[in-house]
Amino acid sequence: MINTNPSVKLDHVSKRFGEFYAVSDLSLEARPGRIYGLLGPNGAGKTTTLRMIVNITAPDSGSIELFGRQITSQMQDRIGYLPEERGLYKKMKIGEQLGFFAELKNVASKGMDERIDKWLARLKLSEWKNQKAMALSKGMQQKIQFITAILHEPDLLILDEPFSGLDPVNVELMKEIVLDLKSAGRTIIFSTHQMEVAEKICDDICLINRSRKVFEGSLREIKQSFGRNSVALRIEGGDGILKDPALVSFIKQHSDEVEVLLAPGASAQDLLERLVASGVSVSKFEMIEPRLNDIFIEKVSEAE
Amino acid sequence: MRKFFAVVKREYVQRVRTKMFIFVTILAPLVISLFAIVPAFIFSLRAGGPIKIAVVDETGSIYQRITDPLLKDRNQAEEEPAGDNANVLNANNRSPGRVPDKFTDTRFELELIPLNGRSIEQLRSELNQRVRAEDLDGYLILPAKLIQGQSPEFFGRNTGDVFTKEHLESVINRAVREERLATANIDVKVVRELSQPVDLRAFKVSERGEERDSGEGFIMVFAAGFVIYLTILMYGQIILGAVIEEKETRIAEILFSSLKPFTLMVGKLIGISLVALTQLGVWGLVLAVFAAIAAPELSIRIPSIAPIVFVYFALFFLLGYFIYATIYALVGSMVTTAQEGGQLAMPIILLLVIGFYLAFPVIQSPDSSLAFWVSMVPFFAPITMLVRIVTLTPPFWQIALSLFIGFGTVMLLIWIAARVYRTGMLMYGKRASIPEVWRWVRQS
Numbered sequence: 001m002i003n004t005n006p007s008v009k010l011d012h013v014s015k016r017f018g019e020f021y022a023v024s025d026l027s028l029e030a031r032p033g034r035i036y037g038l039l040g041p042n043g044a045g046k047t048t049t050l051r052m053i054v055n056i057t058a059p060d061s062g063s064i065e066l067f068g069r070q071i072t073s074q075m076q077d078r079i080g081y082l083p084e085e086r087g088l089y090k091k092m093k094i095g096e097q098l099g100f101f102a103e104l105k106n107v108a109s110k111g112m113d114e115r116i117d118k119w120l121a122r123l124k125l126s127e128w129k130n131q132k133a134m135a136l137s138k139g140m141q142q143k144i145q146f147i148t149a150i151l152h153e154p155d156l157l158i159l160d161e162p163f164s165g166l167d168p169v170n171v172e173l174m175k176e177i178v179l180d181l182k183s184a185g186r187t188i189i190f191s192t193h194q195m196e197v198a199e200k201i202c203d204d205i206c207l208i209n210r211s212r213k214v215f216e217g218s219l220r221e222i223k224q225s226f227g228r229n230s231v232a233l234r235i236e237g238g239d240g241i242l243k244d245p246a247l248v249s250f251i252k253q254h255s256d257e258v259e260v261l262l263a264p265g266a267s268a269q270d271l272l273e274r275l276v277a278s279g280v281s282v283s284k285f286e287m288i289e290p291r292l293n294d295i296f297i298e299k300v301s302e303a304e
Numbered sequence: 305m306r307k308f309f310a311v312v313k314r315e316y317v318q319r320v321r322t323k324m325f326i327f328v329t330i331l332a333p334l335v336i337s338l339f340a341i342v343p344a345f346i347f348s349l350r351a352g353g354p355i356k357i358a359v360v361d362e363t364g365s366i367y368q369r370i371t372d373p374l375l376k377d378r379n380q381a382e383e384e385p386a387g388d389n390a391n392v393l394n395a396n397n398r399s400p401g402r403v404p405d406k407f408t409d410t411r412f413e414l415e416l417i418p419l420n421g422r423s424i425e426q427l428r429s430e431l432n433q434r435v436r437a438e439d440l441d442g443y444l445i446l447p448a449k450l451i452q453g454q455s456p457e458f459f460g461r462n463t464g465d466v467f468t469k470e471h472l473e474s475v476i477n478r479a480v481r482e483e484r485l486a487t488a489n490i491d492v493k494v495v496r497e498l499s500q501p502v503d504l505r506a507f508k509v510s511e512r513g514e515e516r517d518s519g520e521g522f523i524m525v526f527a528a529g530f531v532i533y534l535t536i537l538m539y540g541q542i543i544l545g546a547v548i549e550e551k552e553t554r555i556a557e558i559l560f561s562s563l564k565p566f567t568l569m570v571g572k573l574i575g576i577s578l579v580a581l582t583q584l585g586v587w588g589l590v591l592a593v594f595a596a597i598a599a600p601e602l603s604i605r606i607p608s609i610a611p612i613v614f615v616y617f618a619l620f621f622l623l624g625y626f627i628y629a630t631i632y633a634l635v636g637s638m639v640t641t642a643q644e645g646g647q648l649a650m651p652i653i654l655l656l657v658i659g660f661y662l663a664f665p666v667i668q669s670p671d672s673s674l675a676f677w678v679s680m681v682p683f684f685a686p687i688t689m690l691v692r693i694v695t696l697t698p699p700f701w702q703i704a705l706s707l708f709i710g711f712g713t714v715m716l717l718i719w720i721a722a723r724v725y726r727t728g729m730l731m732y733g734k735r736a737s738i739p740e741v742w743r744w745v746r747q748s
Binding site for chain 1: 306549555558561564730
């Protein structure tokens with residue numbers, strides 16, 4: 001039953017503040033049942049893009065469609081947004097606070113309390129329901145903010161740096177919920193500047209830099225098309241072989257292993273055969289995928 | 305609409321429930337009545353023992369005339385029948401500008417220093433020593449030609465005690481006049497009758513007939529202006545704090561992803577106005593109960609107020625509240641911290657203070673053209689027009705015009721503030737400059 005029409009569609013969208021272009025000519029499509037990563041360094045224009053999708057700011061030019069129709073403010077009720085800059089009312093009780101945010105999303109009053117209890121339990125915060133927000137640690141507050149974004153069961157969930165500052169246990173807890181929502185057919189837009197995080201969770205990605213899109217596509221395709229072969233090695237001897245420019249084009253020394261980038265035309269098989277033939281003892285030989293970070297750096301330098 | 309009511313409800317419920325609100329609402333009437341009672345009580349306290357004064361009387365006749373009024377309790381002296389106490393001439397007692405009696409209610413101990421052929425200089429050095437030794441608080445020299453106009457002299461440790469000085473002066477005055485009358489063979493009783501002071505009784509003529517007004521009217525006007533001034537100031541600060549809180553904690557961004565900035569801002573303004581009205585309502589109720597039960601018992605007269613005045617009070621309060629609260633909301637969305645907000649809000653407070661002080665000339669001449677014009681300026685109207693209504697109700701068209709201009713201004717201010725608010729609330733890190741704010745207002 002997964003609908004494959006894009007639920008978010010940006011068409012040549014631009015936004016500028018004075019003379020400064022925050023977003024230029026950006027087009028993208030995010031589909032239900034997938035996690036869409038909006039990636040880029042700080043200041044690339046991620047937050048401005050998200051604010052336009054949530055209908056907080058309007059683009060100067062271009063169009064935004066949500067769920068197949070031109071964006072309207074009524075659609076805000078179907079969106080959950082966890083901004084990067086986020087907060088809670090310090091002196092308001094957690095339960096009331098969640099109720100207030102749910103009311104702002106037009107959640108029916110009937111059954112609202114059960115819904116709040118359910119999510120507090122899932123995020124292991126039930127005993128904090130009647131506490132004021134200022135009594136909670138920063139990590140706990142972040143989980144409460146996460147609940148405000150999902151309490152109304154949005155069709156589109158937008159998470160801006162959702163895991164920053166969380167401990168690994170809570171990151172897993174939140175990730176699990178996000179993956180549940182994904183399999184329930186929701187559209188999730190996930191924005192971060194940490195490529196390692198995006199690599200583990202996203203299905204599709206869009207890299208933006210200095211207000212412009214660098215590239216967009218499914219993560220798997222991007223990695224495949226980025227035909228670059230690296231091998232991680234832990235060996236004794238064989239330095240001469242690694243220096244052969246016909247075989248290796250680049251060597252990166254780590255503490256107890258080396259990472260080599262194979263020369264164009266050379267295969268990992270060739271390298272392994274040469275090493276074994278010359279009697280080098282090999283304790284590790286592993287093909288490594290191109291890292292998103294490396295892809296990003298290369299794409300950005302290409303574009304410039 | 306549901307979102308709007310959610311905001312109004314949150315602002316109202318969260319604030320009315322706070323201990324601070326309950327505390328201020330209940331305690332303010334108590335504190336105000338304390339302010340009325342405590343100063344009177346403190347002034348009535350007598351610190352230390354009686355004031356010891358030595359008197360050198362070169363005239364030989366004045367000392368007898370000052371002992372009685374100085375040694376007797378003043379109030380007691382006044383109540384004594386005139387005939388029994390012919391020496392005391394109270395004609396001067398109610399002269400305007402005098403400090404009320406209870407402030408000068410000081411006890412004295414007098415000691416007559418006989419001359420015994422010594423010179424004044426000798427006596428003075430002797431008495432100076434006694435003053436330094438704190439055996440005396442001071443001494444009074446009544447020169448021989450006192451009756452002819454020579455000045456008496458007082459030497460004391462604490463000449464800064466103006467109450468004692470003034471008291472001595474008035475007593476000597478009376479004694480000297482009495483002595484002069486006695487010399488001229490005029491009966492003191494006749495003088496007393498002839499110099500009976502008048503008490504100007506003021507009556508207010510209104511639609512409700514004539515009413516005695518001996519100051520309560522002024523107090524009512526002043527109190528109404530003051531309550532409006534103070535409440536607007538207080539709730540303006542609350543708005544400022546509320547807006548800055550949402551900006552500082554970045555809640556604004558989550559809120560804007562759910563409702564329009566305009567809805568949020570107006571919901572906030574209205575929610576907090578209901579808090580203010582609740583508080584004023586409680587105070588009004590306390591006043592009404594006080595007027596009905598306690599006032600007759602304590603024989604405090606509370607002037608009767610036409611019910612329409614309460615309606616005007618509420619209308620002009622709301623006018624002032626929305627004018628100033630909207631500006632406060634605008635300022636709050638421009639700044640990053642409460643301190644910055646306080647600085648930027650200074651001109652607003654100044655405007656409010658000017659409005660408050662304008663109430664004084666308006667009370668004096670409520671139908672002057674100054675009164676008319678200042679009550680048409682929306683920033684001053686809440687206080688000045690209300691003062692006019694209570695003192696000398698202007699024609700209805702003037703009240704209506706003032707309200708019309710005022711609420712028109714409120715609409716304009718809300719329109720401007722909403723535009724600044726929308727952008728300002730999402731701008732972190734630095735205070736918005738005036739040109740920037742102007743640009744936000746102009747762009748759609």
